[in-house]
Amino acid sequence: MTDERRTIGTGGQAGRGNRSTSPSSAARSLAGGSSGAKKPVKKAKPSAPKPDAPKAATKPAAKKPAQKSAPQGPPKQEPPRLRAVTEEDAAEAAAAAAEEAARKTRTAGPGSMPAGIPLDEILVAVAQAAQRVLGSDWEGRLAAFVAALRKRLSGDFEVDEFGFDPQITEILTEAVEPLAEKWFRLEVRGIENIPAEGGALLVANHSGTVPLDGVITGYAVKKYSGRNLRPLGADLVFALPFVGQMARKVGATLACTADAERLLTTGELAGVWPEGFKGIGKPFAERYKLQRFGRGGFVSSAMRAQVPIVPVSIVGAEEIYPLVGNVPSLARLLGIPYLPITPFFPLLGPLGMIPLPSKWIIEFGEPIRTDAYEPEAADDPMLLFNVTDQVRETIQQTLYALLVDRGNAFF
Amino acid sequence: MGRVVLVTGVAGTFAARVSRTLAELGDDSGIDRVVGIDTRPPDGDLGGVKFVRADIRTPVVGKVMAVEDVDVVVHLDVNPSDLGRRGGSAAKERNVIGTMQLLAACQRSANVSKLVLGSSTSVYGTSPRDPALFTESTAPQGGVRVGFPKDAVEVETYVRGFARRRPDVLVTMLRLAQVLHADIETPLRNYFANPMLPSVLGFDPRLQFTHLDDALAVFTEAVVSDRPGTFNVAGEGVMLLSQVARRLGKPVIPLPPLGFASLAGRAIRTMGGEMSPDLHRLLTYGRAVDIFALRDIFGFEPTYSTEQTFEQFRAGQRPGVLSGVGGKA
Numbered sequence: 243m244t245d246e247r248r249t250i251g252t253g254g255q256a257g258r259g260n261r262s263t264s265p266s267s268a269a270r271s272l273a274g275g276s277s278g279a280k281k282p283v284k285k286a287k288p289s290a291p292k293p294d295a296p297k298a299a300t301k302p303a304a305k306k307p308a309q310k311s312a313p314q315g316p317p318k319q320e321p322p323r324l325r326a327v328t329e330e331d332a333a334e335a336a337a338a339a340a341e342e343a344a345r346k347t348r349t350a351g352p353g354s355m356p357a358g359i360p361l362d363e364i365l366v367a368v369a370q371a372a373q374r375v376l377g378s379d380w381e382g383r384l385a386a387f388v389a390a391l392r393k394r395l396s397g398d399f400e401v402d403e404f405g406f407d408p409q410i411t412e413i414l415t416e417a418v419e420p421l422a423e424k425w426f427r428l429e430v431r432g433i434e435n436i437p438a439e440g441g442a443l444l445v446a447n448h449s450g451t452v453p454l455d456g457v458i459t460g461y462a463v464k465k466y467s468g469r470n471l472r473p474l475g476a477d478l479v480f481a482l483p484f485v486g487q488m489a490r491k492v493g494a495t496l497a498c499t500a501d502a503e504r505l506l507t508t509g510e511l512a513g514v515w516p517e518g519f520k521g522i523g524k525p526f527a528e529r530y531k532l533q534r535f536g537r538g539g540f541v542s543s544a545m546r547a548q549v550p551i552v553p554v555s556i557v558g559a560e561e562i563y564p565l566v567g568n569v570p571s572l573a574r575l576l577g578i579p580y581l582p583i584t585p586f587f588p589l590l591g592p593l594g595m596i597p598l599p600s601k602w603i604i605e606f607g608e609p610i611r612t613d614a615y616e617p618e619a620a621d622d623p624m625l626l627f628n629v630t631d632q633v634r635e636t637i638q639q640t641l642y643a644l645l646v647d648r649g650n651a652f653f
Numbered sequence: 654m655g656r657v658v659l660v661t662g663v664a665g666t667f668a669a670r671v672s673r674t675l676a677e678l679g680d681d682s683g684i685d686r687v688v689g690i691d692t693r694p695p696d697g698d699l700g701g702v703k704f705v706r707a708d709i710r711t712p713v714v715g716k717v718m719a720v721e722d723v724d725v726v727v728h729l730d731v732n733p734s735d736l737g738r739r740g741g742s743a744a745k746e747r748n749v750i751g752t753m754q755l756l757a758a759c760q761r762s763a764n765v766s767k768l769v770l771g772s773s774t775s776v777y778g779t780s781p782r783d784p785a786l787f788t789e790s791t792a793p794q795g796g797v798r799v800g801f802p803k804d805a806v807e808v809e810t811y812v813r814g815f816a817r818r819r820p821d822v823l824v825t826m827l828r829l830a831q832v833l834h835a836d837i838e839t840p841l842r843n844y845f846a847n848p849m850l851p852s853v854l855g856f857d858p859r860l861q862f863t864h865l866d867d868a869l870a871v872f873t874e875a876v877v878s879d880r881p882g883t884f885n886v887a888g889e890g891v892m893l894l895s896q897v898a899r900r901l902g903k904p905v906i907p908l909p910p911l912g913f914a915s916l917a918g919r920a921i922r923t924m925g926g927e928m929s930p931d932l933h934r935l936l937t938y939g940r941a942v943d944i945f946a947l948r949d950i951f952g953f954e955p956t957y958s959t960e961q962t963f964e965q966f967r968a969g970q971r972p973g974v975l976s977g978v979g980g981k982a
């Protein structure tokens with residue numbers, strides 16, 4: 243048996259251990275180099291496991307205590323069985339039985355198992371953890387997850403011509419949920435104003451130094467109305483590595499009339515933040531004061547596609563990174579519109595990048611219909627300015643009302 | 654009375670296929686003869702195509718056209734440089750000067766009634782300021798200042814100038830996304846043939862491919878019927894580079910965007926290949942075109958989508974090293 247083991251792997255090579263009789267040179271030096279080279283691993287190891295933790299002890303070193311404690315274990319767990327046997331109890335009992343069986347097979351073999359990684363114990367622990375996290379049908383769910391992962395890895399998924407990947411979006415929506423619900427305590431109003439089907443243009447105020455409001459709005463639309471929001475972003479977004487790639491995958495595309503009309507005419511829900519960088523990069527002192535609403539391009543797109551405009555008012559994004567300063571010269575050097583200074587950034591370094599936990603309210607206002615106008619009306623600049631002003635005023639008034647409703651920004 | 658078709662650049666793999674397809678059509682479709690022209694003899698069999706060895710960068714091309722009584726010119730000698738044979742400046746010379754000489758000859762010729770230009774979607778360039786899909790009227794925002802995209806833009810400008818001067822000649826410009834086929838030499842095919850694919854760190858471009866059958870059918874249609882105008886030709890839909898790499902079972906090597914061109918070129922040379930110099934921009938921002946005009950105005954429905962084109966291409970490829978991990982069966 244031992245001879246057999248010795249022939250496997252590295253046995254016999256100078257300076258390398260064979261796990262059973264001669265430790266590696268590295269192990270020898272760890273154990274205090276001067277001691278004899280023939281010192282077996284079994285003696286070197288017993289110091290590691292705690293004597294009062296028989297279950298966690300490594301196999302060969304604490305084999306006897308483990309054997310003794312094994313019968314003691316179950317009786318100690320008996321009292322809780324007095325309560326009704328739930329599914330969890332059953333699962334735990336099954337796991338315990340599995341562990342017991344594993345231990346028996348281990349002890350049944352000839353007593354010369356080498357010290358090493360306790361693989362089966364790790365397996366049992368993983369199984370238990372999986373049970374705890376995923377519930378009792380964890381095997382099925384894990385299999386489904388692995389199948390999905392395999393499909394992704396094999397490239398077996400589809401993206402639309404904008405590069406929108408619904409699977410990734412699904413996962414990201416789940417990932418954003420704690421941030422939106424627990425950190426920002428998001429409240430969503432007027433979700434019924436988002437049409438259940440057909441195109442619509444969501445127009446929102448923009449704030450918060452980092453365009454997190456776009457992410458949260460996308461989350462809110464997906465979570466509460468079940469539709470995918472297709473944000474229209476500035477070209478800078480698509481020039482940035484990682485950001486641009488991710489933006490395309492969650493459905494964003496460039497804010498230009500061609501893309502906006504393509505999305506709206508195919509019945510998608512497009513989102514636009516017409517204030518752009520003027521909105522997110524405004525100082526904290528000017529919070530909730532709407533900036534210029536672009537050049538009204540969004541209205542003409544909606545009119546050409548004959549889809550309603552849904553005004554969206556977002557309260558809470560202004561406080562996440564209060565912008566108190568700006569370094570325009572450095573920003574120009576880096577090719578970005580502004581370089582923010584907040585009370586905590588760059589003072590606290592990466593810690594300063596944690597958004598402050600403000601309370602958020604997103605209200606989807608009543609849709610402004612554009613199908614009353616002819617599509618050719620999109621060429622009438624005065625009409626466009628009027629509708630743009632109407633949308634802007636609606637959002638501004640809603641913002642004031644929501645601010646009163648919210649009260650304190652953080653508590 | 655059949656027509657005589659002149660195809661330029663027939664030593665190229667794609668032009669050779671187009672000329673052969675046209676020759677095989679025969680008299681039924683009104684094509685009498687197909688004349689192929691290039692500076693070097695083609696590698697493969699040209700079938701019934703009459704090959705003339707001549708340089709379109711010289712006025713000789715005018716004589717060839719006069720002698721052969723050419724009615725239709727299919728200009729396919731606009732190609733990215735293939736590093737193995739010629740450098741970038743030689744490619745520019747061939748693309749731009751060749752086109753100028755050819756157009757000069759066409760303008761002199763009394764016979765020529767139709768010009769079909771095999772252009773490329775490279776004319777749109779590629780930049781982060783581009784719309785998701787290019788239509789035929791979209792102006793390029795960036796990425797057409799150097800290399801092949803610049804050549805393609807200049808060639809199209811000259812062809813438009815020619816169309817203005819000879820309004821009696823029908824001009825069809827076909828902007829093709831790269832043909833993906835094991836036998837057709839294109840920058841992307843060569844790139845996908847590498848065992849590992851250098852990619853730009855943080856970018857996942859959208860790519861579009863044209864199926865060879867569709868490309869041949871479009872050119873045939875343009876020669877046989879009258880379809881003046883400019884049309885995008887590509888398979889429906891897009892694929893991401895990451896998706897393509899995973900399906901091929903080939904690992905991507907993400908390299909930083911700064912200096913990507915030289916790093917990737919070096920990496921590919923180490924693997925024994927060559928990288929087309931204009932590919933790095935495409936691999937950064939990607940490019941996709943709208944084929945609405947091809948469908949509704951030209952009247953051609955591509956048989957294969959981008960994904961189907963790719964799957965057919967993949968079936969003929971040796972599986973990559975990662976196929977065991979996630980490769981599709």
